[in-house]
Amino acid sequence: MRQVGWVILVIVAGLGGATITLLELAGAVPATWYIVPIAVVPLLCFWAAFFGLMLSDSISSSLIVGLSALLFPVPDIWIHSELAGNFDDARGQGLVTGLALAAAGVIAFVIISKKNTTARASATLATA
Secondary structure (H helix, E strand, O other): OHHHHHHHHHHHHHHHHHHHHHHHHHOOOOHHHHHHHHHHHHHHHHHHHHHHHHHHOOHHHHHHHHHHHHHOHHHHHHHHHHHHOOOOOOOOOOHHHHHHHHHHHHHHHHHHHHHHHHHHHHHHHHHO
């Protein structure tokens, strides 16, 4: 469980960022909250990937989450700014980033689970 705990944090943070964006679009939270899904959530996920690398020794899953956290906010901001005409009028920033981070977390979870299952099967065959 310790090895996938950081992945669960990434999934929850990504979905939380997407939810905050949807709430902002609906007018339930102030428009200034766009900074949470576009900056705070990716930073949190990047650090989770860093610590996840130390906990799970899964370079591929940490790399997927870390690169997603670094790369997805930029096109997310750029696309919404281009659609709105300028950055100040852009709305919905963070939706793509949140969903991408949640998807990266699911992929990382599958990679780590597969790695653990394979290691368990190898250990079972070695003792038989």
